[in-house]
């Protein structure tokens with residue numbers, strides 16, 4: 570029988586999911602991206618080099634693994650074409666044999682990116698910190714039923730009629746709300762020819778493919794983007810993303826809702842990072858933050874933006890574990906903390922209504938303050954550790970402290986970005 574796993578983020582994203590998927594694809598036949606678009610980056614370091622993947626699943630590097638972009642993703646043809654080119658130019662095979670796109674995935678249109686930028690400009694100093702990849706306008710339109718499905722590319726006559734309708738509607742918003750330039754059919758024709766034609770060979774009924782793969786006992790790995798706290802419904806709204814990042818959504822976004830998720834591997838970073846605006850209770854500042862940012866090289870894979878950094882947040886992490894239904898945890902970047910004398914751990918929040926270990930309603934987060942305990946640092950290089958026993962006692966204690974607080978076994982401890990820099994407990 571097949572065994573399906575999901576690799577998901579427990580916190581704000583950038584936990585190191587890409588590196589875990591890259592490692593775990595060894596035991597899987599199919600990797601599926603089920604939500605989000607090219608607005609975040611998964612960094613993978615392997616024998617081909619260092620890559621920032623935005624849309625293509627991290628299983629692309631493994632021979633024989635089939636990668637699927639499910640119906641829940643924001644399919645940006647421009648970004649996808651660029652990513653395929655980049656991978657090919659560096660010796661990675663990308664073909665319809667190892668990449669499939671759901672015919673039910675909606676296309677991110679050029680105007681989605683424009684609208685993202687126009688709205689952030691309107692907000693001026695009240696921005697949400699969008700990556701301006703058009704994700705929020707895309708999902709809004711999808712829920713309004715105003716997007717084009719990838720499969721429509723195979724019906725050119727009907728597609729032209731549909732595009733003309735959307736164009737007329739979208740130009741009203743562009744010109745009359747934002748005073749921007751309208752799109753023309755010629756512009757869309759060029760976009761179709763340049764970016765949609767090249768991806769057509771990958772588009773198919775991935776639901777049929779996944780059902781067959783399950784019947785054949787193939788193991789499927791669901792790859793998430795961002796983390797639990799960015800989930801549209803249950804995250805730190807409105808500083809969430811516009812899709813559902815939770816494992817429970819994986820089978821739906823993959824395009825085969827009946828699929829089981831047997832194992833949920835929640836990825837947690839050994840400290841906290843956050844990109845963009847919004848409450849971030851454990852945030853460090855000044856020199857302390859600078860040091861951690863440099864040690865962990867915390868700059869966004871998509872935007873190059875300096876990430877906000879902070880202590881590990883057990884309140885947020887416990888909440889993330891619950892939302893994801895994690896069955897085990899991969900703790901990443903433990904090696905980054907090796908320089909610290911004392912390591913802060915946020916065990917509770919102090920809020921307007923008292924101290925709490927439960928993650929509060931988003932409005933309360935603004936005034937919440939962290940309550941820290943301090944653990945002994947280990948002050949030695951642990952990047953060569955490959956067994957649990959190789960870790961210094963203080964490092965093991967740090968891991969065990971997190972494990973007992975979040976109530977989920979930490980099965981993997983990552984001590985470096987490379988595929989083999991991992992301890993399996």
Ligand code: GDP
Nearest residue numbers: 583584585586587610611612902983984985986
């Ligand atoms: P993702 O979106 O969750 O895949 O995370 P990102 O790729 O945005 O960020 C994770 C970063 O940490 C990448 O640059 C990885 O190469 C790196 N990384 C992952 N695990 C480790 C680790 O255990 N130690 C170190 N030093 N770096 C790691």
